[in-house]
Amino acid sequence: MATLMSKQKLCFDVAIIGAGSAGLSLGASLRRALPSSISIGLIDGSKYHYYQPSWTLAAIRKASIERNRRPIKSLIPRNVDLIESHADSISPSSNSISLKDGQQVAYKILVVCCGIEPNYSSIIGLKEALDNDDEVFTIFDIDYRHKPFPAISSFSASKDRPAIFTYPANELFKCRGAACKIMFLSHDLFLKNGIRNPQTIFVSPKNYLFSVQHYNKPLEQIAKERHIELMYGKEFRRIDSENKTIFVKDVQSGGEEVPMKYGMLHVTPEMQCPPVVRNSPDLIDEQSFVSVDPYTLRHTRFNNVFALGDACNAPTSKTAAAVADQLRAVCPAIVKDLVSSENKSEVPKYAGYTACPIYTGSNKVLLAEFDYDKKPTGTFPFDETKSRHSMYLVKRYIMPWLYWSLFLRGLWHGPFRLRRVLYGLRMKTIK
Ligand code: UQ1
Secondary structure, three states: OOEEOOOOEEEEEEEEEOOOHHHHHHHHHHHHHOOOOOOEEEEOOOOEEEOOOHHHHHHOOOOOOHHHEEEHHHHOOOOOEEEOOOEEEEEHHHOEEEEOOOOEEEEEEEEEOOOOEEOHHHOEOHHHHHHHOOOEEOOOOHHHOOOHHHHHHOOOHHHOOOEEEEOOOOOOOOOHHHHHHHHHHHHHHHHHOOOOOOOEEEEEOOOOOOOOHHHHHHHHHHHHHOOEEEEEOEEEEEEEHHHOEEEEEEOOOEEEEEEEEOOEEEEOOOEEOOHHHHOOHHHEOOOOOEOEOOOOOEEOOOOOEEEOHHHEOOOOOOOHHHHHHHHHHHHHHHHHHHHOOOOOOOOOOOOOOEEEEEEEEOOEEEEEEEOOOOOEOOOOOOOOOOOEHHHHHHHHHHHHHHHHHHHHHOOOOOOHHHHHHHHHHHHHHHO
């Protein structure tokens, strides 16, 4: 239980900010690993926790957003305290957090897992377009959950304007694969709706579809087979939704804005940490993400602060799979700090593992798994550059179960062990 220091001040051995994927799975993992006398507090004023990987399939009604959410209260492990308020700012030099409702929370160890949110201001006219134009949508914002399906299903060739999918100008967004997935999913639906040659364009400031070459090549090949145009080196910074036009600039040469008409537009917005992090200057880097050592996820200046999930600046693709593997490093480090500092055994390092099951059309999925070095780190002992129906079934049916029943309950710290077993079995059969 929390200690009540005064009427206004709560105190926890471990305070976790955010009941998203990272906060809940860490809270549950720590509860299993720490003695019950160690208090754990989880701070979040939201009502629901969403299974975000369902948002892509929900866009074409192969999943339901409502069925993939749970009240946060129902997910809090026994003997973890939920503080139902939003954190407002953190003062790491005095080990305390100010909450929006005026309370103060003191901690011995703080873990910042508050996630990230869209920053629409980086594209002129985008918020108005999302609010007013039915042909503009994003799958990255729960507030716009009503938009994707109508926008995709009413796209038609007769508009004579293409369907456009965009990446943001910088790398500050979550789940790189989701921006590709929604394109292939939409393209499937266009074909299913009888559009014979749906004009589809992917606009990216980079010169790739996916940042890891090993997976980028097959994804580009699939786009080519589907006659999807890949427009590289173009930055999208302005939209005039009244005239159904976006304006792009060449990244290399700068130069004039070039107008492009759209008949449907999916935007992957730039993202930023919520105010609690941006209001805490001691904790952040120049892009206002929590500054951590990429291998330990411990803060670069404050030894008793960690951050994991989307809000930390570890340079990997931000996914729930990354969080699961991060737990392998963070959980034992916290246990060691609090109860077994004399234990000399090494805490595992996080090597940047992340995974992204990318839907590539016709009920097939390419499972991309890689680390900081962009080295493929496949769990399954087969060629992961191939799109497979089996991986689609894993994504659609196994992953939600793994997420709710194992991961959020502190029983899944990534596929590290599974990989060893599967590769071990393969070596045995080869012998
Ligand atoms: C994973 O661990 C995870 O997080 C809990 C996901 O999110 C739901 C994933 O999509 C994937 C692919 C993994 C990695 C697991 C395996 C079995 C490769």
